[in-house]
Amino acid sequence: MVMFLSMFEGKFEERCKEALALAKRMRHPIVINHYDCDGLCAGGIITGSLRKLGIRARNRTVRKLGEEEIRLLAKENEKEIIFADFGGAMGEAIESELADSSVLIIDHHQAKDGKILQVNPHLFGMSGDFEMSAAGAAYSVFRDDDFAHLAIVGAIGDMQEPLTGANRKILEHAEKTGAVKSGTELRFFGRNSRPLAQFLSYASEPYLPGLTGDTDACHAFLKGIGIEEKKGEKWRSYSDLSKEEKRILVDGLVDHLFAHSSRIPLDELIGEVFDLPRQPVGTPLSDAKEFSTLLNACGRQGKPEIGIAVCIGEEGAQEESQALLRKHRQALREGIAYAENSTEDFGEFYFLDARGVIDDGIVGVVAGMLYGVIRRDKPILAFALYEKGEIKISSRATKKLVRDGINLGATLAEACAGIGVGGGHSIAAGAQVKEDKINEFLLAFGEGVGKSKSEPA
Numbered sequence: 001m002v003m004f005l006s007m008f009e010g011k012f013e014e015r016c017k018e019a020l021a022l023a024k025r026m027r028h029p030i031v032i033n034h035y036d037c038d039g040l041c042a043g044g045i046i047t048g049s050l051r052k053l054g055i056r057a058r059n060r061t062v063r064k065l066g067e068e069e070i071r072l073l074a075k076e077n078e079k080e081i082i083f084a085d086f087g088g089a090m091g092e093a094i095e096s097e098l099a100d101s102s103v104l105i106i107d108h109h110q111a112k113d114g115k116i117l118q119v120n121p122h123l124f125g126m127s128g129d130f131e132m133s134a135a136g137a138a139y140s141v142f143r144d145d146d147f148a149h150l151a152i153v154g155a156i157g158d159m160q161e162p163l164t165g166a167n168r169k170i171l172e173h174a175e176k177t178g179a180v181k182s183g184t185e186l187r188f189f190g191r192n193s194r195p196l197a198q199f200l201s202y203a204s205e206p207y208l209p210g211l212t213g214d215t216d217a218c219h220a221f222l223k224g225i226g227i228e229e230k231k232g233e234k235w236r237s238y239s240d241l242s243k244e245e246k247r248i249l250v251d252g253l254v255d256h257l258f259a260h261s262s263r264i265p266l267d268e269l270i271g272e273v274f275d276l277p278r279q280p281v282g283t284p285l286s287d288a289k290e291f292s293t294l295l296n297a298c299g300r301q302g303k304p305e306i307g308i309a310v311c312i313g314e315e316g317a318q319e320e321s322q323a324l325l326r327k328h329r330q331a332l333r334e335g336i337a338y339a340e341n342s343t344e345d346f347g348e349f350y351f352l353d354a355r356g357v358i359d360d361g362i363v364g365v366v367a368g369m370l371y372g373v374i375r376r377d378k379p380i381l382a383f384a385l386y387e388k389g390e391i392k393i394s395s396r397a398t399k400k401l402v403r404d405g406i407n408l409g410a411t412l413a414e415a416c417a418g419i420g421v422g423g424g425h426s427i428a429a430g431a432q433v434k435e436d437k438i439n440e441f442l443l444a445f446g447e448g449v450g451k452s453k454s455e456p457a
């Protein structure tokens, strides 16, 4: 039996216990979660924990939960429902449409407390934007240490780094149980799993000009700084390097980036990383950041059930998920190659029109990666085709731009007023606008950016 370790202060802890008691009374619940990394982690924690308790939980992953979705759900006559990573803002609709069902909401977005039992950091004076994800909230309810690593993967997927507050408490606990091991290292993928040249040439977050996508250039670079790629017959990975070699590699990268007039700040190259020692060695699952990308790949390619299976630790799911991850990375590389040559300077912001070229599911990620290759002096706005004559809009900024007054969530919401829907975080936000309204939108967005710069927060 799992011990209910006390991790948080009074009221939140009480709410978690109530939620666990409600979940344990369920017999055949359906867990409904959002399709992004954090949603899948939360869904995986809940579904996996319930099944370990002997409860036959089913899982369903969806892209959104609005009034229409709730109405449809009411028709299905589900009697026991757990919502994860959404639902907090839909309390009233859930109350009226699903009045006959036993419902639990585990969310971390802005929400109101109501009659439906809800676990949400926002309701207890914590920040759901920065210090707890839906996966963190789900883990706080079930406290099953087999899934502790997913609480960290979910937080990283929702861009909550650096981990502070509740996230830091969960991390400390997860480190004690041996599920997670943190350290300060180069942040690219494949520290433990890839030969050095691939480690560099596959780097996409951040994107390394002159190295990403060019394995020959990476061999030459490593040779130039005197790092041996092989030990005997074996290709060395980053984690095989000595401390001194790691330092030489980092210095070499900084020089290289400077020579390519790249403006990647050092804290995007090096930072806190999270190894997951209980996951299969040498696979993307053994690193929290890679795990999060793998889950996003599953969700965005319409295979969330594979992501859930990986979270729960079902056999065979791992191989399939890695194939999805490879496809996802390939699409990102193609996207950034296109974006690099197609981004235009629109005065107040950079504009990437990727309609018909980059998928709406990854256009935001590509927009963020663009900061590896263009000046970081203004926000990036990108267009992709969406459904039914609509355009999916993604925008990204940098931390410095946010400090200077940029708030993309607010600016997008305002620019969309009357012609679409939009919103999100100050550093990353999205919107959907009808195709025939895009000129109107572009003008309004440019004006909004100009205004927020002149009135710093």
Ligand SMILES: [Mn+2]
Pocket: 038, 039, 085, 108, 133, 134, 158
């Ligand atoms: Mn989330």
